[in-house]
Structures are given as C-alpha cells and as structure tokens.
Amino acid sequence: MNDDDYTDRLVSGGAESAEEQVIEAALRPKKLDDFVGQDRVREQLSLVLHSALRRGRTPDHVLLSGGPGLGKTTLAMIIAAELGQPLRISSGPAIERAGDLAAILSTLQEGEVLFLDEIHRMARPAEEMLYMAMEDFRVDVVVGKGPGATAIPLDIAPFTLVGATTRAGMLPGPLRDRFGFVAHMDFYAPAELEVIVRRSARLLDVEITDEGAAEVAGRSRGTPRIANRLLRRVRDYAEVRADGVVTEELAKAALRLYEVDERGLDRLDRAVLGALLRKFGGGPVGLSTLAVSVGEEPETVEVVAEPFLVRQGLLARTPRGRIATPAAWAHLGLTPPPTAPLAGTLFDLDEGADPQQ
Ligand SMILES: Nc1ncnc2c1ncn2[C@@H]1O[C@H](COP(=O)(O)OP(=O)(O)O)[C@@H](O)[C@H]1O
Ligand SMILES: [Mg+2]
Numbered sequence: 001m002n003d004d005d006y007t008d009r010l011v012s013g014g015a016e017s018a019e020e021q022v023i024e025a026a027l028r029p030k031k032l033d034d035f036v037g038q039d040r041v042r043e044q045l046s047l048v049l050h051s052a053l054r055r056g057r058t059p060d061h062v063l064l065s066g067g068p069g070l071g072k073t074t075l076a077m078i079i080a081a082e083l084g085q086p087l088r089i090s091s092g093p094a095i096e097r098a099g100d101l102a103a104i105l106s107t108l109q110e111g112e113v114l115f116l117d118e119i120h121r122m123a124r125p126a127e128e129m130l131y132m133a134m135e136d137f138r139v140d141v142v143v144g145k146g147p148g149a150t151a152i153p154l155d156i157a158p159f160t161l162v163g164a165t166t167r168a169g170m171l172p173g174p175l176r177d178r179f180g181f182v183a184h185m186d187f188y189a190p191a192e193l194e195v196i197v198r199r200s201a202r203l204l205d206v207e208i209t210d211e212g213a214a215e216v217a218g219r220s221r222g223t224p225r226i227a228n229r230l231l232r233r234v235r236d237y238a239e240v241r242a243d244g245v246v247t248e249e250l251a252k253a254a255l256r257l258y259e260v261d262e263r264g265l266d267r268l269d270r271a272v273l274g275a276l277l278r279k280f281g282g283g284p285v286g287l288s289t290l291a292v293s294v295g296e297e298p299e300t301v302e303v304v305a306e307p308f309l310v311r312q313g314l315l316a317r318t319p320r321g322r323i324a325t326p327a328a329w330a331h332l333g334l335t336p337p338p339t340a341p342l343a344g345t346l347f348d349l350d351e352g353a354d355p356q357q
Helices: 018-027 039-055 072-083 098-105 124-136 173-177 190-203 210-218 224-241 248-257 267-278 287-293 298-311 326-331
Strands: 062-065 087-091 113-117 138-143 150-155 160-165 181-184 315-318 321-324
Touching: 018 190, 018 224, 039 072, 039 181, 062 072, 072 087, 072 113, 072 160, 098 124, 098 138, 124 138, 124 173, 190 210, 190 224, 210 224, 210 248, 224 248, 267 287, 267 298, 267 315, 267 321, 267 326, 287 298, 287 321, 298 315
Parallel strands: 062 160, 062 181, 087 113, 113 160
Antiparallel strands: 138 150, 315 321
C-alpha cells in the first residue's frame, strides 16, 4: 500500500469489490430470527409481515434507512423470504427515466417484493410515477410528446416496495409518507457485533475464541460489514502467521498490522486527527486547510473520516471550523495545551454533527 494513499480502506462501510459481494452473500442471514440485533426493528417488522400473511394481503411498503453496511439489503432479502415471495432488485441510480420504472412495475407478479436500493437517488419523474404505484397500484404511461401526449393508465399487480436509503433526510416528504413502515437501522452494540463475528466465523470455518471475537467486534465501528471484513483479514493473518486460531492476542497483532486501532480508527482517521492536534493545536481549523495538511480532497475528509470521528466524540464541527475534543488528545496520547479550544470543557458534541452519521 502506498503510504500516502488512504483510499484503500478496510473500515469503510460500503461493499468494495465483487469478491466481497460474493462472500457477503454467503454470510447473509436468511431469516428474521437469524438477523442479529436491531431488536425493535425486527420485532416491528415481524408484526407487519405476519399480520399481512395472516390476512392474505400484501404488507405495507417498507423503508429501511441507515448507514452503509448495517444490513439494509440483508433485511430486504429476508422480507421477501419471510413472505415466501420472489425479490426483484433495482436501485435509484439505475432508474433514469419514468419508463425504466414502468418497465419494472408492469412486469411484477402479485405479491412480489420490489427492492429499490438508494431510493433517494431516483430521477424525479420516476419518483412521481412511484407515488401513484405505491398508493393505487396504478401508473400513467405517457405516450407521445407535447400537446398530443396522452396518459394511458395501467394497472399493476399489488406488490410490496422495500426502499433503502442512507439519507432518509433527502427523501421527499410525499415519498416517505407512502411507506407504511419506516425502519431506522442504528449502529450495532459491541455485544451484537460479537455474535455476528462468531456466526460469520462458523460459516467461514474459522476457529475464534470469545475474546478474539470481542476484539474484532470492538474495532468494527458498529457495522456488521466491517466486522465481517476485519474477521477475514484476521483469519488470513492467523492462517499464515499462526495455527489458524483467532485469539485475542492474534486479533490485536493482525489489526495492528492493518492499522485499525482499538477504537476502529484507521490511518486516514488518525492522520486527520493528528494534523488537527499537532499542526493546528486542536483547531478551530477550516475543512479545506485540514484536508490539504493530510494531502486529501476536502470531500474525502468530510465524508469518509469525519462522520466516524464526530460519532466517536473525537472531533466537533463548528461554524468556525473543526475542533478536537479532549478525548482526541487522550486517544493519540498527547497533552492538550492550556489554550486548546475544548481543553477541560464539556461540549455538546451533537452540534454541527451530520445527522446522517
Ligand atoms: N443484523 C445482521 N446480522 C448478521 N449479519 C449482518 C447483519 N446486518 C448485516 N450483516 C452482514 O453485513 C453485510 C452487509 O450487510 P448489507 O445488508 O449488505 O448492508 P447494507 O445493505 O445496509 O449496506 C452482509 O454480508 C451481512 O452478512
Ligand atoms: Mg445494500
């Protein structure tokens, strides 16, 4: 790995490669009962699905909102499986015109589940068509152009839409309102991630101790996808450098090698935090200045590193710029100068935080 390149990230929430997607498919729980954590969502969803099954009706449309890697696609697949229905998969960016959506909707079978990933990125005209489809199971297909254009109403089979979004705040109100059930997926507790790590280890035939699983879970940023990814890297290390068993010691050594620290921060995170502390005395400093100092684009720092640092209470976004918290100094083992902006003070860390993260 190039020392100045932070883009190859072990700890990003998104699925990076085709290979990873294949492995993920193998690790996906298939039933609601096997889905770990998110207890409230799981219980509510179970009621929605089973009462619909009992009444012999299609359930309400479901919106799944939450950051990358928290289990939205997994849950969409589980919904279809629990209903005993096929799942049709598309995504907001793939639907560029209303016609693209009409083509999908008009071929749905009764009861089928349609999964629209990244639904907040759908083109506007398609979105308007979707409103009517969700509400009345009907679409108007416009034929012709200009004054001679006519709308031909088309009935579609009752279906269940499962939408997924990482940005619930970006969904237009009328669309959000048409979902009968909105599930907010939160970051997972360490104990839940431990269960996920142990389960994945079993499926991957990796021997892991409880302490080893806890070590991997604790560095996974509350995100199952990252937990599974760290587990695979730790397994590689265990196979090549040891007898294949993932113990606490081994997990620590492996993750040190991959530069994921005990709070789940990686090199980019630590570079940003380190620059903020060492070069700017803890801030406040503007985003672009901070980005230049670590040789990154402002957007990379803002989208990739900051949300997690904010969530960890290490960095605060304020109108005057980025500020390090006392916890940041402690985490990097540095002593804040008496003039540090937040030295010794308590601060409302939610202020200025991105509500999506
Ligand atoms: N609750 C969970 N229990 C067990 N594994 C999970 C859970 N949520 C996610 N995973 C695992 O994490 C990976 C990413 O989940 P995915 O559903 O693709 O996330 P998203 O669609 O939100 O980005 C999957 O391989 C899945 O195995
Ligand atoms: Mg997904």
